[in-house]
Amino acid sequence: MTRRLVLLICALAAAPVLAHITPPVLLVSDRDAVANLLAGSKRYFVREVRLTPAERQAIQKETGWSPEEDFYRFYIGRDDQQHDVGAVTFLTEYTIHGPVRVAVALAPDGTVKAAAVAEVSEETYPWVKSLIDRGFLASFAGRGAHASFASADGSSMPRFYGRIIGSLVQRAALLYEAGVLKRDHP
Amino acid sequence: MNGIYLSRLPLSAKVFCTLFLVGIGCGALAAFTQASTAVGISPSAVQESLAPDLPMAGMRHGEMSGEQEIDLGQLSREAKVWMRTPLLIQTSHTHLFGQTLIAGLLGLIFLFVPLREGPKALIVSLPFVGTLIDIGGMWATRFVSPSLSILVITGGTLFALGYVLIAAFSMHDLWLRKEAT
DSSP: OHHHHHHHHHHHHOSOOOOOSOOEEESSOHHHHHHHHTTTOSEEEEEEEOOOHHHHHHHHHHHSOOOOSSOEEEEEEEOTTSOEEEEEEEEEEEETTEEEEEEEEEOTTSOEEEEEEEEEETTTHHHHHHHHHTTTGGGGTTOOTTSOOOOOOSSHHHHHHHHHHHHHHHHHHHHHIIIIIHHHOO | OTTOOGGGSOHHHHHHHHHHHHHHHHHHHHHHHHHHHHTOSSHHHHHHHHSOOOOSSOOOTTOSEEEEEEOGGGSOSSOOOOOOHHHHHHHHHHHHHHHHHHHHHHHHHHTTSOOOHHHHHHHHHHHHHHHHHHHHHHHHHHHTOGGGGHHHHHHHHHHHHHHHHHHHHHHIIIIIOOOOO
16 A cells, blocks of 8 residues: 555655746747748848947847847748848847747838737737737838837836837847847948 | 644545645646647757757857858757756746745645655655756756756755655545554
8 A cells, every 4th residue: 555655655755856847838949930921032141240249239128128138030931033022030028927028010211011929928818919919010000110119008008018029029020120130321 | 843743634634635635636747738749848848948049150258240041941840948047037036026925835735645754855855956956956057057857856856755755645644544553
């Protein structure tokens, strides 16, 4: 009896305890987001940029957000003639309810082409879904890095996440402008 | 301990201890399921969630940009939420409090098991040490070396081993030990 009891408990708990992240809700994978947002591209490139202290400072001065990553990654789509179709970057904000990860597509002139929520936490999902369902993300199309990214209407939590998503989209446009556009066309 | 043993507790106290141990066991099972679905339970899975992202474009240290052609097949089709520093801080504080509290309550029950002091001290320390190695391993994986992800698995395993031993000895003492008359 004792042996059986010990075996049962061992079987139940012999595995490592490693449950630290709330499982993410995957709305669109990186691959699908890049393929959808850069539709029409024939070839794909990854461009990674490290911001200079001056570039970081300029972004922080304008938005209050300090870009702290070592580097930022853009997926660039090009057509048969090697012309840029656009670029996609993924940015994440860590809220108290878990991370929100957004894919932002930028046109070659730096304006927002489209945006999609890639991943959220289970807790955040209902609030973000209400934003997606009413086409909130489509409202960013055509805005430049220095446009107003006003928050969404609605009850407090969707409005809060609308502000977060809007801020992520603007950050993507600012990063593209600083790290790609201004370097390619100073 | 001081003449008080689990086997001598009144029925209500035995039921309390038993249900607590069972509840924590179910919690450990649920945590394991969540870990295996959200992160994975191998050192490489932990590494993928915690280690800093490496450049894809062959950009070396000090270079300001790099570009490389890729195939879309190189991009992931799976969820890609990393544990970046803010989430690591959040996770550390909740789990250090939570797991230490669980280790403390497990240890409190286990203190009333009649066992030699050496093994008892060793077993009672396992969940505490496991917690510290587990959470410390996450920081080490992120900031020292990705290869230290093994510490997260080791810490979790020590915690689980501590729970199993404490639960087994305690259950045995609660329900199976015959009191000498």
